[in-house]
Amino acid sequence: MTLLHGQHFNGQDSQSRPAQMELTDQGIMRFKDATGTLRSLYPHDRSVSPPMGNTPMRIRFGEGEQFVTEQIEDLQHYLAKHEEGRLERGVHHMEQRWRWVTVSLLVVVAFIWGIFQYGIPWTAQLVTAMLPTSADQHLGKQSLKLLDYLAFKKTHLSDKDQTHYQKLFQQTVATLPKREHLPYTLHFRSAPKIGANALALPSGDMIVTDAFIKLLKTDQEFQSVLAHEIGHIYQRHSVKLVVRSALLSLTASMLIGDPSSSFNDIAMSAGLMVQQLSYGRSFESQADQFAITFMKAQQIPASAFVNILSRLEQSHRVKKKEQQGLEYFSSHPLTSKRIAHIEQALGTH
């Protein structure tokens, strides 16, 4: 039999009175109050509050009465022997052992990483599949309007050149897969601020800048870039990106349910931004793959794509970003990596 010393509160007034609790081997607790009166408490007469660190433990009984003791080891030992409150004791046990704490830490880290790396892309894929192509249409048309307003001017390309490239465009897209209600159209623009570039909007609108046309040396170079851009449209990358952003903010705001951590806003925005850029990189690789498939089918050599890519890179003088380590912060994989991959896939000529 174990004897516990502690305080008794009767639940009626705030006075604390010294008392004792006997813990018998038969599983009965006997409460002895300040006046010496003895009361037997069977298991259903009492409930023990779950342990909490090194703080005193409470045994509740009667009408709001409680016995508070600091002899928590004795009480816990007794409870373990008589198998009471297993679940709460289990959790308390976990919180005490650093081994379990480390396991918990790993679980949390793995979970957060998993959500951002796999959970969100997978859900985005699902949601995008459910969205009709009218979403892509809408998104693309809005972007085009904005770009025309902000950065684009009327093209300076000669009619002859325009006809030539339009024809080339039609020939190329005829061989590429397309989606219902998403026709591919070619637009020419002059964009001195942007330089040489070819953009694919989700509505199927493809825009090439005059500077880009100037960089081209062969028709096959044009075709390979075209295929890459069409790859973006066909695989609905812009829409996926928008869906992912929405999911990211949704998840982030759910995880930050804790009102005491207001710092998260900053950390999250930074993290989100970086994540967004990395999604962009995987999309670029997918578009490259799309182009590679096209080039294989049309028997276009790797050099066609590789050369225009190099020229594009030089024209933008992104050499500084190409330094090792900064890749994570840029939205395109390093051009050198892309070139290596393309040459490997198609074989250098």
Next chain:
Amino acid sequence: MFTARARDYFKIWIVNWALTILTLGIYSAWAKVRRNRFFYNHTIIDGHNLEYTADPIRILKGRIIAAAFVIPMVVLEQMQDLQLKLISNAIYFMILMLLPAVIVMAMRFSLRNTEYRGIRFNFEGKMGKSYLVYMLWTIIGSVSMGLLFPIAYKKQTEYLLVNSHFGQSPFQAKPPLLDRHFYGVFLLFFLEMAVLSGGLLALNSLLSDISTEFPIEYTFIFSAIPFVLFVAFFIAVTSVFRAAVFELVWSQTHLSTLSFSCDLSKSRIFWIALSNLFLRVISLGFLSPLATIRMKKYMLSSIQVETTATAKNHFLADNRDNQSGSTAEGLDDLVGFDFGI
């Protein structure tokens, strides 16, 4: 006296997170109870600690009901379809309309599940009054371009204080809370913000002058620095504001024959808040428990209770059978409010 240690809280915090994740959020109700019990049990007044007696199952039910409203609202908000967006806005509006009622229910649940020396606390605020201070006065505050907002805030704080009870004894403000004290706190806040903004604008122009020496890729770092500092200081200044209100209220709080006093240094609060932010960011959130404990410890330790030897034994319990619904508690959690003094 606050005896909690950061390392102990960290263990509870991380196990809470792990189990919540593994149970897909169900454990969160138990996690909340464990968290509150940890803080309450380590708060010792005159040799005895507080206890949190909420039943996790009721909290879970509340959270599920709340989620049933909030999750559709958030999802629909992201949709492009105008009709769906309208439904989302309708739900949000409805929640807004119910907010004063939710506050009352949350306070009741929270206080009635707080116990000291065998006596439970209570909240007796009337619904009507809640709507008056939280809805009408908030509108008055905004309509007056913020000029009357400190008064609205004072009325809300006062409402929460005077309707809180320990057993049969109500809390009181003696002398009563004054409007001008609250104006003082708000003015201090704006003053700090003004100084802060001024300083950062100066820093910003200094940095842009320097940045012209560097290649163009690095300019964004120079513009990011003032921005990051601004956010950090803003968070710290907000903490100071909350602490100032805390000090103001507790200095004038009385409970029957008990009186409280509160003395804290705002500059210390500022420093704790700023360093806490730094700790959280550096550790990617994993040192949050330490940050929480640091702030709570300082704020709780700043309160003193004055009473006579016998008075403390003469509080009586309020034994009318009161069990409040826990939906309010659930909704609170999900939407991120934190009530209570």
